[in-house]
Amino acid sequence: MASDRNFRPRLSSWTHGRALFAFGLLAALVPVSAQAQSGWLPTTWFTAESIDPQAMFPLAEKDGPWLVMATTFRGAGARDDARRLAQELRRSHKLTAYTHEKAFDYTGEEQGLGLNPDGTPKKMRYAKAEEVIEVAVLVGDFASFDDPRGQKVLATIKSLHPAALTGESGKSQSFADFRKMIGLDRKAAKGPMHMAFVTPNPLLPEDYFTRQQTDEFVLKMNADVTHSLLDCPGRYSVRVATFTGSGTFDQKAISSGGKELPLESRLIAAAEQAHTLTVALRKQGWQAWEYHDRESSIVCVGSLDQVRLQQAGGIVGPHPEIARIVAGLGPDPAKLAMGQIMPRQIAGILLDVQPRPIDVPRAPANWR
Secondary structure: OOOHHHHHHHHHHHHHOHHHHHHHHHHOOOOOOOOOOOOOOOHHHOOOOOOOOOOOOEOOOOOOOEEEEEEEEEOOOHHHHHHHHHHHHHHHHOOOEEEEEEEEEOOOEEEEEEEOOOOOEEEEEOOOOOEEEEEEEEEEEEOOOOOHHHHHHHHHHHHOOOHHHHOOOOOOHHHHHHHHHOOOOOOOOOOOOOOOEEEEOOOOOOOHHHOOEOOHHHHHHHOOOOOEHHHOOOOEEEEEEEEOOOOOEOHHHHHHOOOEOOHHHHHHHHHHHHHHHHHHHHHOOOOEEEEEOOOOEEEEEEEEOOOEEEOHHHOEEEOHHHHHHHHHHOOOHHHHHOOOOOOOEEOOEEOOOOOEEEEOOEOOOOOO
């Protein structure tokens, strides 16, 4: 559990690094594409992990969210070819490669154009009834379509001539046939993956890219936070407190007119309040998270994959956990019954009058 003592160095670094914070505030006026933080130690300093020759490295929803589609394999031998390529990209080129499999069933009937004489829809079958397996090889973990790291990897992949595709390994006859079909040989200037492109993770939900995006500067602001909302595993959480610093004043200047603190100082004060509240809530047993951006700091509670569930009798209603959080951290229900809206206080800090579920901001895999 986080402690004030652990949190002080981070706040102190914010205080001493105000130039960076001020730059971020100015940058808020300019659109910034989301980017993942790259590591600062060269990967060549470390020994590559041994790779299981049977490992497929299947793509997961947490990977990406953007990747480079290197190539796809289809039909007999697709899994073996994809596995060999993914392993070679990981072992020889230090690229984070994944495989993703999809099946296509062409054995059933399809509705055709027009009607039969009796008025029923025409039914058609594929000329070649079969089930086809396609296996894609993707490389990635990039924060956006135009992530510079992704564009660099894309250029690299297009120029590679991996043994798994050129036939040098003596095991890729199915791909070698495809290579001949498109007129591409080992001496060609273009690599066998020259048609690679950047694509979103196909496993992500349809509304994933409408969620709040987190850019590189905000990622840095939250990098040292012990219970960051960016680490929340759920799709949703419930916001219970919001701190903008709008009510923070310079106490030393009250006698001279109550001068308001600069925006930078107010946001630092807001971050301190959010952290204090997060620690207090966790001590009380709540799964609390804090999150800081260019405009405010918030505290959320809970981790949920859905906000509404089907209740008894088939009625769809709010998730029971949301109801529990609102009842425990929302306004005092006894005073609400008397017509008084009185927000709760924890550790001397006022919570929001109306807790509400929000989308958890998304961050690239391995963002810290």
